[in-house]
Amino acid sequence: MNSTQGQSVTFTATVTSNTSTGNPTGTVIFLDSATQIGSANLSGGMAKFSTSSLAVGTHTITAQYNGDSNFTGSTSAGITQNIAAAQQGFTISASPSSASVRTGKIASFTVTVTPTGGFTGSVTLTTSWSGPTPTFSANPVTGGSGSSTMKVSTSGVKSGTYTITITGTSGNLTNQTQVTLRVH
Secondary structure, three states: OEEEOOOOEEEEEEOOOOOOOOOOOOEEEEEEOOEEEEEEEOEOOEEEEEEOOOOOEEEEEEEEEOOOOOOOOEEOOOEEEEEEOOOOEEEEEEEOOEEEEOOOOEEEEEEEEEEEOOOOOOEEEEEEOOOOOOEEOOOOEOOOOEEEEEEEEOOOOOOEEEEEEEEEEEOOEEEEEEEEEEEO
């Protein structure tokens, strides 16, 4: 089985009887090689365990049933769980999503950079719209996450509704968000 680092995976063990005298009871221990990673109680002969903490690499998972007063214990054959590294990146968002100001005034927006997959790079912010170039309180945003106040001057801007596209760039990664500015 294959999954990505941080993604939840569920392992299910089924314990059956060689006879028809009831269902096995007790606990199943889930092992990654020889290391216990979790346990679950049997319910109707099944035990399920979920985890999102497996490290990047190949894992051999087994289920060990220790038995109860009527049934002897057993250990399953191993299954292979491959964990791939999560793709690093970031998202950007802005708040408020819209603002309204008089001509000649300044509108402020908070632009937030949120890392994904362990991203820790610097994100440079730029904008695209027909008015004066906005300023940012922090640019680039460093350490993979943080926020920057974007100030937009409307000096010389005609009344109307404008869309400002905010672009965050780090190496070959690019993400965008938009805000609406109404000037009256």
